Amino acid sequence: MLDIAEELSRWAEQGRDFAVATVVAVDGSAPRVPGAALAVDTDGTAIGSVSGGCVEGAVYELCGQALKDGEAVLERFGYSDDDAFAVGLTCGGVIDILVVPVRAADPARRVLLTALTSAARGEAAALARIVSGPRELMNGALLVRDGGRYEGGFGAHPELDRTIAAEARAFLDAGRTGTLEIGALGSRCGAPLTVLIESSVPPPRMIVFGAIDFASALVRVGVFLGYRVTVCDARPVFATRARFPEAHEIVVDWPHRYLESTPVDARTVLCVLTHDAKFDVPLLRLALRLPVAYIGAMGSRHTHLARNERLRATGVTDLELTRLHSPIGLDLGARTPEETALSIAAEIIATRHGGTGLPLTGAHTPIHHDLPGTARARRIGSVA
Structure with a gap:
């Protein structure tokens, strides 16, 4: 969501409620990278993009639903062999999209808005959100800014907050956006978590x-x-x-x-x-x-x-x-x-x-190369 921070920060200043859909992971050929976002406000106004057009309609509907029920949701979109015109990526890839409501009553709103303001100003910031895991954690958020300090978190899990903050600092130092997996949190949560970390750094x-x-x-x-x-x-x-x-x-x-x-x-x-x-x-x-x-x-x-x-x-x-x-x-x-x-x-x-500079016509190389600023999911140890 930090890629549309300037527009979203204006919405926030105007007091609007909105939902943000963010690309979490990409497999195969897809037009947008992790961190790309689409947002929809309560009036139905949309900004941003998550797929270059092929699944925008379905994601738009998910944003509207998230605003109504107040729950974050993770959705996967892929190519449909049965119907190339069905909702899916006709380019053959698969993308996972996290949809999060940002409403006045949501506990994480302050952290999300601070992240948007920092990114809109061109300041270094990394925003961490839970992509999969216990539902009560998916509406939380943690923000790390330049200097390593962090704010926000994921409820009554201080060790989880410290672990994610340390990882977010590393992502921010490298200017990376991507996901990581954290092992089971012990008896409190039990299941492993997938965390999306978005980095926003000053322009090169x-x-x-x-x-x-x-x-x-x-x-x-x-x-x-x-x-x-x-x-x-x-x-x-x-x-x-x-x-x-x-x-x-x-x-x-x-x-x-x-x-x-x-x-x-x-x-x-x-x-x-x-x-x-x-x-x-x-x-x-x-x-x-x-x-x-x-x-x-x-x-x-x-x-x-x-x-x-x-x-x-x-x-x-x-x-x-x-x-x-x-x-x-x-x-x-x-x-x-x-x-x-x-x-x-x-x-x-x-x-x-890492492109070749050669015409894509007749070539057998990937159209979309992995970006240095994005990271595929990796796993770190459990948090006791």
Whole structure:
């Protein structure tokens, strides 16, 4: 539900009651990943999506029913061989969906609304809910925020709360969403539990070096894909808000000096569009030693080979050079700035999700790859 936090937090501010359906698990081919959500309020207004359309109608009805009876429910949807037009995933996959009412009288409402507010603000937060287990636990919720503190819980089970909070911290640190199984809780509950943990983390960064026309197009694509985009160039006449109105941040500085001082992480992508040795070499020498997700550099094949030699002369190893995507982008035959930006974005997406960049027509590879930010169910020991 945190993927639609901004809209849901507005509903909450308006005092609306609503029900949220969240994808818990996916098996086979399915259009949405764990954490994807659809919400319906008491007026019948719907936001979000759990399947790209094929089971939305049935999930909509489940949300309405949950609002009436106040009970959480777990439902499975899959492909129907008998009737391809029946409620199910015609793409052949199976998804489990948790539907939870969020009403004024519900004990967990405060925790859920705090989670939505944190996610809408771009703050790090992990929300844990019971997917399967004793019914009295399925309406509870536990929230872990940056720093490790947690609030909420699942009734009179402090050891369960501590165990789930510790797991949620690990999920949050990794930026993951997924499920885990916890062994029997002893005589109080008896049965094992399945827990969904949704992580919401600040948007990943895209840093574009070089304030050129191609950068302007890439900024627009980066913002569209959900990145927080920074443009950096040492030339103040080019690095201006007028040229890059969509950028979240514009920095006038030498690229390598800015990269030395700004925070990056394992989700950050660096796009070097300067193709000027005095900028590229010191910048890439530093970038290739940072734990970032993607490093791409623009230039012809001749420029690429000459740049590699200059980098080797500064001590960059061949192993470090294997991290460099150059010439930048996939071979789409791109010519315009917009087409080039699309080819760069396509390479970033393929790198992130393990895609091949090849046409799906005639291929035998999976259409939907497992995402680094999602986790399949795993089992941990029992809680006494």
